[in-house]
Amino acid sequence: MNAPTTSAIAERMSATGTANALELRNVSKFFGALAAMEDISLSVRPGERRAVLGSNGAGKTTLFNCVTGDFLPTSGTIRFFGEDVSAFPAHERIRRGLRRTYQISLLFSGLTVIDNIYLACVGVSRERFSFLRARRDDALMASAEDLIRLVHLEDATHTPVAELSYGQQRQLEIAMALSGAPRFILFDEPAAGLSPTERRELIDILTGLPGHMGFIIIEHDMDVALRVAESVTMMHNGRIFKEGKPAEIEDDPEVQALYLGGGDDG
Amino acid sequence: MAVEDTRLTATRRTEARWIERIPLAYWVLGLALLMMPAFANDFVLYQIFGWTFILGMIALSLMFLAGYGGMVSLLQMSLAALAGYMVAIFGTSAIETISMGWPWYVSIPLALLVTVLFATICGWLAVRTEGIYTIMITLAIASAFFYFTRQNYVVFNGFSGFNGVLPPDLFGVDWRGPKAFYYLTLFWATVSYLAVRYVSKAPFGLALQGVRDNPRRMAALGYNVTAHRVAAYAFAALIAGVAGILLTWQSAQVSPGTAGIGPVVDILVIAVIGGLRRPIGPFIGALIYVLLKTFAVDVLISLGLAGERFQLLIGIGFLVIVFWSPDGILGLWDRWKENRGRDPLTGERRER
Incomplete structure (x- = not known):
């Protein structure tokens, strides 16, 4: 057996828990000339709960598809608990503890x-x-x-x-x-179309998840998103627009203008 | 598929012993099939039922791929013929220059192994395609197999193939005797049928149906979709292979014509006539096909028509069934049962 290279050792050490749950570096996805997502860099700690907000077409679901491997990004690297999974097919990423839900239910x-x-x-x-x-x-x-x-x-x-x-x-x-x-879950608009009672149940389920189980949630309902998330990423036109605590994002005038005031493509 | 799925889930819940859960119809059919040699003549046993069970098994292997996996493969008859060739080559035949003459317990497993390996390679090529392209690529392989066996004399003995391929004298029984052959084919048809039914609800079969309905979702649940489809080809090839060996023993020969384009397409016709949704369908289709192929000639001649038009009858039957019931005979049966369960005036479901 060959001695493991230093980079391999580093990879394994970072995979043992010191690394971020999810680490995106300059990830882009083009459909032809259309940039669905451009130059996204994002870090989520293990156990962190992050909300991704943004109008329709902001690239949120594309972000999820690239992370789970439903399709491969055009460029950039994706690390899952330190391991470079950029070229992995979807099932390999799932077997490593990544999970997702779909915006439009994909059930049997x-x-x-x-x-x-x-x-x-x-x-x-x-x-x-x-x-x-x-x-x-x-x-x-x-x-x-x-x-x-x-x-x-x-x-x-x-x-x-x-x-x-x-x-x-x-x-x-x-x-x-x-x-x-699961070690990390991506929820794609889980509250869409739910009744107020069902929404409350959903919030209970999400807040009741074990502490080590981090997730990203895409949610249009600010009420749900800000209640379950401890940090927020705003996306706009395929790029990250702002990151911060829920309160900061809620009070940010630019965000309000864009998201609550109704953007041009909202 | 939903109808059967709910019924099977319901059976999972019931606490009754498995033997008590077998429906009455199964007992009646099983008993009738077991008693058949008491009142059927040798021709019916050997030619009609023997052939029906064999073709039913080959069509069943297609039903497994198409019904549960969503992959229409025209390769199944070629796989059956390949297994027949391998038994002739590894075992004994009248072509002593080629046949190795190895005992049955070597030649049969080896024949099945080669068949499964070949199917795995072909499956690996075919699963990258979908729909009509899967049909085209498997048809291309089937045609290549036909022409290759016809032109290759070193291994496949070319145009004439192999004759004198006989089953082993196991337990001192002549397995080509009508009664023995009837029970032999009935046994393997039953085993194949039960295996397909069982596997359809085991994790592998459930996942295969998941892959059929939604491959993307299955990948997002951790399944390797390609590997699952290839494995389905391998499993189906085992059934087709067993049937192919029986088919070779029935006529004591295997030749390129065994898997010519006609027989290759006939398997699809059989499966579609019977119905692709449940494993019993292919056997119903095979019985209809065999009856037509055997008796249509006599019927046509007695009507003063040319006997060779029997293919036309099969073709018309196929058209009528595909037109009226895309799910085959099984689909007609399901709809009749469904209608019977409804009130004719209101269309409401009757309480049962």
């Missing part, structure tokens, strides 16, 4: 709630290729049932997803993102 509508969550639990386990069915005392099935309780879907356990209400589908989406042992 023909399957039941429990089967959807079970699939999510299997996906980050070693039983992905198992030809054996789950037994009644299966550990993955048990953790799927725990997740169902966490998002209050017990009554719909065996309901096909197609028959769920919109709010229930959003809750299922969150449960699936919590499968396995």
Whole structure:
């Protein structure tokens, strides 16, 4: 065996916890000539809860897609707990503890709630290729049932997803993102379309997550975003516009002009 | 698919022993199939049912890929023929210059291994494409296989292929005897059917259906979508391979024509006629196909028409079914059951 190079040692040391949960350096994404996201640099500490705000087309979802590997960035590097994952396919990043939810629920509508969550639990386990069915005392099935309780879907356990209400589908989406042992989660507008009661439940779930589980949340509802996040990043036209504490961002006149006053592309 | 999924989830909940959960229809069908040799003649056992079970298995391997994986592969008949060729080459045949003459417990596993490996390589090429392109690439490989076996005399013995490929005399039974062959094919068809049903609800099968419905989401759940699809090709090839060996034993020969373009497309026709949504569909399609292919000639001649027009009958049948029920015969059956469960006046579901 060759002796590990210094950079490899540094990589491993930084991967053990001293590094940021998420570190973006000069990440850009172009669709043809269109810059969906340009020169984004962003650091999120482990356990940090960050809100990303911005009008439609600001590049928030593109940011998520680049981080999870749904598509690769045009340029720049992405580090996840110190490890350079820029060229990793999506499933490799997920297996390292990254999770996400989708703005428009991407669920398996023909399957039941429990089967959807079970699939999510299997996906980050070693039983992905198992030809054996789950037994009644299966550990993955048990953790799927725990997740169902966490998002209050017990009554719909065996309901096909197609028959769920919109709010229930959003809750299922969150449960699936919590499968396995997530280290960092990206929530893409989890509160969109929810009733006020469902919003309160969502805030309870998000604030009740274990302290080490950091996340980024994209949210148009300032009330939700500022209540669950400890720091805020404002995006505008594919670039980072401002970063700060929720209170600073809320009081910032430029932000107010842009976001609350209704931007030209809002 | 939703209908079956909910039903299976429901069975997972019930506490009854598994044997009590088998529906009555299964007992009746199972008993009828087991008792068949008591009242059916040798021709029906060997030619009709033997052939139905074999073609059903090959179509089942396509149903697994297309129904659960969303991948329409025209390769399955070629894989069956490849397994047949390998048994002839590794085992015994009348072509003694080529056949190695190894015992069955070496030649059969080796034949299946080669088939699965070949399918894995082809699958690895094909899964990078979608929809019509998957059909095109698998058809291209199937055509290449046909022409290669026809022109290669060193390994595949060219145009005439291999004859005298016989099953081993295991347990002192002549496995080409009509009754023995009937039970042999019934056994392997049942095993394949149950395996596909079982795997469809195991993590691998569930994930495959997930990949079919939403590959992007599956990647975001940690699944390697490409690897999953390739593995599905390998699993399907095992079923097609077993069927191919049985097919070779049935006619005691394998030749390029076994997997000509006609038979290759026939497998797709069988699967679509029966229905691609459930594993029983391919067997229904195979029975219809075999009955038409066997008796249409006589019916046509008795009507004063040319006997060779039987392909036309199959074609018309295919058109009618695809036109009226894209889900095949199974789709018609589902709709009939659905309608029966509704009140004819209000269209409301009846309480059951």
